[in-house]
Amino acid sequence: xxxxxxxxxxxxxxxxxxxxxxxxxxxxxxxxxxxxxxxxxxxxxxxxxxxxxxxxxxxxxxxxxxxxxxxxxxxxxxxxxxxxxxxxxxxxxxxxxxxxxxxxxxxxxxxxxxxxxxxxxxxxxxxxxxxxxxxxxxxxxxxxxxxxxxxxxxxxxxxxxxxxxxxxxxxxxxxxxxxxxxxxxxxxxxxxxxxxxxxxxxxxxxxxxxxxxxxxxxxxxxxxxxxxxxxxxxxxxxxxxxxxxxxxxxxxxxxxxxxxxxxxxxxxxxxxxxxxx
Amino acid sequence: xxxxxxxxxxxxxxxxxxxxxxxxxxxxxxxxxxxxxxxxxxxxxxxxxxxxxxxxxxxxxxxxxxxxxxxxxxxxxxxxxxxxxxxxxxxxxxxxxxxxxxxxxxxxxxxxxxxxxxxxxxxxxxxxxxxxxxxxxxxxxxxxxxxxxxxxxxxxxxxxxxxxxxxxxxxxxxxxxxxxxxxxxxxxxxxxxxxxxxxxxxxxxxxxxxxxxxxxxxxxxxxxxxxxxxxxxxxxxxxxxxxxxxxxxxxxxxxxxxxxxxxxx
Numbered sequence: 218x219x220x221x222x223x224x225x226x227x228x229x230x231x232x233x234x235x236x237x238x239x240x241x242x243x244x245x246x247x248x249x250x251x252x253x254x255x256x257x258x259x260x261x262x263x264x265x266x267x268x269x270x271x272x273x274x275x276x277x278x279x280x281x282x283x284x285x286x287x288x289x290x291x292x293x294x295x296x297x298x299x300x301x302x303x304x305x306x307x308x309x310x311x312x313x314x315x316x317x318x319x320x321x322x323x324x325x326x327x328x329x330x331x332x333x334x335x336x337x338x339x340x341x342x343x344x345x346x347x348x349x350x351x352x353x354x355x356x357x358x359x360x361x362x363x364x365x366x367x368x369x370x371x372x373x374x375x376x377x378x379x380x381x382x383x384x385x386x387x388x389x390x391x392x393x394x395x396x397x398x399x400x401x402x403x404x405x406x407x408x409x410x411x412x413x414x415x416x417x418x419x420x421x422x423x424x425x426x427x428x429x430x431x432x433x434x435x436x437x438x439x440x441x442x443x444x445x446x447x448x449x450x451x452x453x454x455x456x457x458x459x460x461x462x463x464x465x466x467x468x469x470x471x472x473x474x475x476x477x478x479x480x481x482x483x484x485x486x487x488x489x490x491x492x493x494x
Numbered sequence: 495x496x497x498x499x500x501x502x503x504x505x506x507x508x509x510x511x512x513x514x515x516x517x518x519x520x521x522x523x524x525x526x527x528x529x530x531x532x533x534x535x536x537x538x539x540x541x542x543x544x545x546x547x548x549x550x551x552x553x554x555x556x557x558x559x560x561x562x563x564x565x566x567x568x569x570x571x572x573x574x575x576x577x578x579x580x581x582x583x584x585x586x587x588x589x590x591x592x593x594x595x596x597x598x599x600x601x602x603x604x605x606x607x608x609x610x611x612x613x614x615x616x617x618x619x620x621x622x623x624x625x626x627x628x629x630x631x632x633x634x635x636x637x638x639x640x641x642x643x644x645x646x647x648x649x650x651x652x653x654x655x656x657x658x659x660x661x662x663x664x665x666x667x668x669x670x671x672x673x674x675x676x677x678x679x680x681x682x683x684x685x686x687x688x689x690x691x692x693x694x695x696x697x698x699x700x701x702x703x704x705x706x707x708x709x710x711x712x713x714x715x716x717x718x719x720x721x722x723x724x725x726x727x728x729x730x731x732x733x734x735x736x737x738x739x740x741x742x743x744x745x746x747x748x749x750x751x752x753x754x755x756x757x758x759x
Contacts, residue, residue, distance in 0.1 A: 223582035224594055227575035227638050234635045235601055238612035245615040296510060303507040317742055318511050324738040325518050326731045327696055328715045332723065333517035336524065336535045375514065425603070433605025436698065440719060450607045450699075457611055457703060463618065470611045477605065 239474075246467035255462055267468040275452050275469060282449040282473070283480065285363070286432035289370035293378040293427050294420065296371070301382035301419070302412075306391060319379050331369055331440050338365060338441075361443040369437035374430055378423040385419025386412070421488050425481055432477060449473050518735060525728035532722030544725035554726050557714035561695050564626065564710065568633040568694040573687045575634075576641025577679075583642070584649040602639045609636060610703030617704065624706025632704045633697060637690040644689060648682025681749075692738070 246267055248259040272279070304315050322330060338344055338359045348354050359365050389412060397407035435450030449469065456466035524534055528541035549555040582588070583595060601609060613632050617624060656678065660670040698712035705713055715727055 220582035220586035220588040220591075223578040223586075227579040227642075228594060228597060230575060230635060230638060231597055231601065234613060234616075234631055235604075235609070238616040239608075241616040241619050242608075242612040245619065296513075299503055300507040300510040303503050307503060308507075313746060315507070315511065317739075317746070319514065321735070321739060321742075322514050322518060323696075324692055325521060325735040326712065326715060328698055328712055328719065329521050329723070329727065329731050330517040332535075332715075332719055333520040333524075336520050337516060339535060341536075372513070372517070375510075429603060429605055433607040434699075435607065450605075453607050453611055454702065457614060463615065466611065467615055470608055474604070474608050481603075 242467050243471055245463050246471050248464045248467075250464075255460070259464055264464065267464045268472065271465045271468040272472065275449065278447050278449050278452050279473070279476075281446070282432045283476070285367050285370060285438075285446075285448060286428050286434075289367050289374065289431050290378075290424055290428045292367070292371045293375050294424065297375060297378035297382055297423065301379050301386055304383050305386035305389070316383070319376055319383075323376060327373065328436060328440075331373060331436055334365070334369055334372070334441060335360060338368075360441060361446075363442065363446050365441040366438050366446045366448075369441045370431045370434060373434070373437065374427045377426040377430070381422035381426060382416065382419040385416050385422070389415045417488065421485065424484065429477065429481070433473070521728050521735075522732045525725050525732045527725055529722070529725065534723055534725050534728070541725075544729045548726050548729055550726060551724060553709065554714060554724065554730070557709045557711045558730055560626070560708060561711040564630050564633060565691045565694040567630050568637055569687050569691045572634045572637040572641050572690045573683060576638045576686060576690075577645050577683055579638070580642050580645035580649055584646055598639050598642050600639075601636050602643075606636075606697075606699035607703075610700040613700070614703040624704055625708045628704040628706070629701050629708060629710065632700050633694040636697075636700065637693050640689055640693060641686040644686040645679065645682045648679055648685075652678055688738075688741075695734075 244261065245259075247261075247263050247265065249262040249264040249267075251257045251260045300315075300319070304312055304319075308315050336342065340358055340360070345354070345359055348359075349357060356362055359368070393411055393415070394407055397411045398404070402410065432448075433450050435448060435454050438446050438448045438451050453466055453469050453473070456462050456469065460466075523537070525544055526540055526542065527534055527537055528539040528543060530536070530538045544550075579594070579598060583591065583598075610632065613628070613635075614624075616622075617628055622628060652675075657670050657674055660674045661667075665673070696712060698716060701710055701713060702716070709717075711730070715723060718724065718727065
């Protein structure tokens, strides 16, 4: 009896404000306009054409969201692994200091941090001038390009990659690595055959925790990208808040959620089974 | 060369920390800037104007206090509800536990746009006016799950024999909870509360869907980003960032001190 009383209020909150809204979203996605203009409101219906027309119009933003999020997640994994490895195995004395430094950015405004990249990547800034001097920038700029958006996504969700990686690397017994080297494995072989497979839960967690918020984000595309870099989040936001075409906005949201779910489940299945073999 | 090779990992890690910290440095430096035009993105001239007159534009401070008030309500409700769930999940075995567990984690595994959009769809369909309370409801929803995760970690690492010992010594269930369990779980609960507050205070995506005409601090920043963010915003962000760092350092120091005295005893 006691456990049910303990979970009841919290679970009721999640039921009423998460599951019921999701159903409400699906219901809204099938509504049709009451009149000819948007301002006349919507009536309940089963208008499935909302889905096809939404997808037809916003297919590029749809693909872009998953593409940008995928690249950002891969970059985040590459950047996060060394530091997570270092904190778990090498940073004996400064372990907690480094963890605090990794978490610290969370405590400053997400919007301001993203906006700060405008300063760092500005056309007359050090970064862009250096890269231009080496003629590495095809468009002579970074801001208002897809590079800036992907870069911003990578930056903003990096701690979500570092922390799960650290958590699973920290659990690995360092003696296993010693055992590998005792058995004449080179450091590289030791890493790929022992550490990497054992860190798979962290890789899995980090990839999922980074990919989900990155694919739904619209702040980076808005602040750092051009109009050609808009993602599905930007469209959903604009449709809901600015244009107020609620059925189209809801249809887009429902499709986004569905496709994201398929991607995540497929990913977890593939990596999960490989891990068992 | 071997000296360098041994330290490659250290250098890469320090570079990553620098990468994470760079925007914060920019935020703090620009709080001392006197912007040339409206956009405070390039360094112009040193000035303390923003620091000495934070509320020059009253809307900044108003939005700040709106976010603080929402954050406090969210922290209290989410911490209590989340801690209760956590106790049930870790301390009891009951039917439907797995379902409960996955229900708790669903909001974390859902992109914020979807959480915000679906709540808006619900509020629109049942004609709830948007504002302070719809924002608060939305924030409580997504912070409960984080509270459960944090408190779970603390509770799971707690030796149940400590409670059994208290009961063996004739403590009532209430006394056991009051004098043994609660003090031991408290650090986890405090950490969860701090996390809830900062998640709520900084949330933009979900808030943007459910705010109506209420202006929270992030909503103010979003609106200002187009016409130029005044340096006062940087001042508030810098104070909050440095303040949290100081509190975290203090907590770590206290925890260290405690563990030291334990060893001495």
